[in-house]
Amino acid sequence: MLGDQAERAGSGLDVPPGPLPEGTVDLRELLAVSVLAAVKGGEEVKRVRESNVLNEKAKGKTREGAEEKMTSGDVLSNRKMFYLLKNTFPSVQINTEEHIDPPDKETVFWDRSIPEDIKEKIQPKKVPAESVTVWIDPLDATYEYTEDLRQYVTTMVCVAVNGEPVVGVIHKPFSAYTAWAMVDGGSNVKARSSYSERTPRIIVSRSHAGKVEQVARQTFGNKTVIIPAGGAGYKVLALLDVPDKKQEKADVYIHVTYIKKWDICAGNAVLKALGGHMTTLTGEEISYTGSDGNEGGLLASINVNHQALVDKLPDLEKASHKQT
Ligand SMILES: Nc1ncnc2c1ncn2[C@@H]1O[C@H](COP(=O)(O)O)[C@@H](OP(=O)(O)O)[C@H]1O
Ligand SMILES: [Mg+2]
Missing domain, CATH: 3.30.540.10 (Fructose-1,6-Bisphosphatase, subunit A, domain 1)
Incomplete structure (x- = not known):
């Protein structure tokens, strides 16, 4: 094949x-x-x-x-x-x-x-x-x-x-x-036909998670489904309609630690082309020129209210500091 x-x-x-x-x-x-x-x-x-x-x-x-x-x-x-x-x-x-x-x-x-x-x-x-x-x-x-x-x-x-x-x-x-x-x-490739906005399934890193799991639960509720998975490319594909049996599906992708631009640029372009968003946790666009690092974490979504998610995330950041 x-x-x-x-x-x-x-x-x-x-x-x-x-x-x-x-x-x-x-x-x-x-x-x-x-x-x-x-x-x-x-x-x-x-x-x-x-x-x-x-x-x-x-x-x-x-x-x-x-x-x-x-x-x-x-x-x-x-x-x-x-x-x-x-x-x-x-x-x-x-x-x-x-x-x-x-x-x-x-x-x-x-x-x-x-x-x-x-x-x-x-x-x-x-x-x-x-x-x-x-x-x-x-x-x-x-x-x-x-x-x-x-x-x-x-x-x-x-x-x-x-x-x-x-x-x-x-x-x-x-x-x-x-x-x-x-x-x-x-x-x-296209977006799926529906996404859960109220109780989003959140896909996160399994090997560079930082505090993403605890804080996602604190922000979206204890029942929030968290899917730990490897690869930023895989996690972006989890938001889309991908015909692969081994591909899990999620509604939102969150990453809280430092990450490099080669890990995220392709996913950002694909989401943007399909009408979705990938921003820092505070909703800023990421510029893919100059330095190779992204400091502000990641929030990726498609066909949901991205700004509403951003508005919840300052809580997530505060909560993450409380945890230390
Ligand atoms: N805190 C961090 N510092 C440096 N790279 C990070 C990182 N968190 C994630 N990454 C990189 O981002 C990619 C996706 O991470 P994850 O699988 O944990 O979600 C991986 O890329 P590579 O496998 O290309 O090195 C990983 O190394
Ligand atoms: Mg790599």
Whole structure:
């Protein structure tokens, strides 16, 4: 099935097809290459997991003291995704989670094919190359990946224009599923038909939870259903209509600790394209340019009153301080 999907996404070439025009980039082409990059990265992620040789390493610690891990899945996916995008759009700023080792350069190029569904739904749209920032997460839910909890794992690409998330791709390598969306363009994924606003099921981190569980209960009531899950990509997909048996469903996604922009940009773009919202806990938009960190926590929702949720969340923040 992944084979079909890779075919639909186009394929990589090992020789350059000739330069694209400089100075401007076409967001539709960026979307097509982002889908291809997420699929190709996903193939590496899957291959390494199936080999059972992860070469797991500690990368450091989060501010909260959780161990940050890195595996061959992260490194090899990163190389594929980064060079596919960099070789196709050399003048675009690309920010990626993992370190790139220039001697390890990969010769992989886009074959210029745009998948039919993208051609049908999206019109070409040129923007200045310098206004674009691409964010790559070569393996979201690394922690769960090392525990062989494959359902949580995604690869993601996001394209921001002047800091606004505009194109998002979230790919599940182990389910051969890809969601993509472009703000004011189109998408291959949609919102569910209904959401529970009064008693929302809240999806939260299982490995970087902070105090999110206690405070969510204090804010939304003791009966609130809390779903702990890995991966920011997975948690955004939980808010949407995703045809994957292993995908849980939720009404709101909340994250209270620090998080990096490559973890959240693609989900933010997808939600925004579908009329949803991803903001800090105080309702501010997140700018996907400059620094790679997001300090204000995360609140993501779609087809519910996002502002009403924001208005409840100061309580959540106060409650979190009381708990210490
Ligand atoms: N406090 C924190 N500091 C740094 N990264 C964090 C973090 N909380 C979450 N993340 C990152 O955000 C992603 C989703 O987290 P979670 O699964 O806990 O919801 C994971 O990305 P990666 O797996 O890509 O590293 C995780 O490492
Ligand atoms: Mg990652």
